[in-house]
Amino acid sequence: GQQVMQIPQYQHVQEGEDFTTYCNSSTTLSNIQWYKQRPGGHPVFLIQLVKSGEVKKQKRLTFQFGEAKKNSSLHITATQTTDVGTYFCAGVSGAGSYQLTFGKGTKLSVIP
Amino acid sequence: NAGVTQTPKFQVLKTGQSMTLQCAQDMNHEYMSWYRQDPGMGLRLIHYSVGAGITDQGEVPNGYNVSRSTTEDFPLRLLSAAPSQTSVYFCASWYIRGTEAFFGQGTRLTVV
Numbered sequence: 001g002q003q004v005m006q007i008p009q010y011q012h013v014q015e016g017e018d019f020t021t022y023c024n025s026s027t028t029l030s031n032i033q034w035y036k037q038r039p040g041g042h043p044v045f046l047i048q049l050v051k052s053g054e055v056k057k058q059k060r061l062t063f064q065f066g067e068a069k070k071n072s073s074l075h076i077t078a079t080q081t082t083d084v085g086t087y088f089c090a091g092v093s094g095a096g097s098y099q100l101t102f103g104k105g106t107k108l109s110v111i112p
Numbered sequence: 113n114a115g116v117t118q119t120p121k122f123q124v125l126k127t128g129q130s131m132t133l134q135c136a137q138d139m140n141h142e143y144m145s146w147y148r149q150d151p152g153m154g155l156r157l158i159h160y161s162v163g164a165g166i167t168d169q170g171e172v173p174n175g176y177n178v179s180r181s182t183t184e185d186f187p188l189r190l191l192s193a194a195p196s197q198t199s200v201y202f203c204a205s206w207y208i209r210g211t212e213a214f215f216g217q218g219t220r221l222t223v224v
Contacts, residue, residue, distance in 0.1 A: 006154075009152065030210060031210050033212070033213070035213075041217075042202060042215040042216065042217055042218050043155070043202070043204075043213075043215050044215070045212040045213060045214070048210070048211075048212065050210075088154065088155065090155075090213075092209065092210050098143060098160065098162050098168075098209055099145075099157060099160060099170065100145065100157075100204075100206075100213055101157070102147070102154050102155040102156075102157075103154060104152065104153060104154035105154050105155075
């Protein structure tokens with residue numbers, strides 16, 4: 001079945017440093033989504049990427065979808081303490097699939 | 113809008129007991145899923161439904177049953193609780209394939 005791998009599992013950064021998490025799928029994806037889960041909370045949708053090579057920005061967050069539609073990344077510029085949480089990628093594979101398959105997540109800690 | 117509502121928020125069961133985790137959404141979403149979240153394991157799909165009367169197994173279905181008699185409700189039944197089912201359970205729904213998933217607040221289940 002489809003597998004979505006995400007690295008690193010943990011990342012500790014000083015406030016103001018940049019942060020990147022990477023996501024790789026074993027199969028070609030029709031789209032990829034990113035979610036953020038605050039400690040003790042539930043996953044909250046951040047963004048969806050659909051097109052090959054797509055790049056989207058949300059303030060300090062930059063999301064990329066690979067040309068082959070099998071990998072993606074989330075980059076945070078100048079982290080803040082409000083960025084603390086676990087970031088998940090989730091992929092939807094080809095036609096006929098209704099499953100949203102999540103990576104294991106990257107837990108971000110920001111040291112003030 | 114209430115969104116996705118899960119009950120209860122916390123539950124302690126004894127080994128062998130059965131119970132039902134409730135999930136309801138008021139957004140007229142066709143797709144609903146149950147995930148379990150364990151430390152370092154991300155979100156693993158238990159069961160999902162693509163509409164009333166239609167359910168299918170996900171990655172870790174053993175020990176769980178589901179039914180979808182209405183669009184709004186998607187309960188998850190634990191048949192005979194085991195300590196390995198200690199986890200945080202999330203219900204999610206989305207409108208159509210490839211759109212944003214909305215998560216409930218989660219149910220923290222402990223089996224002793």
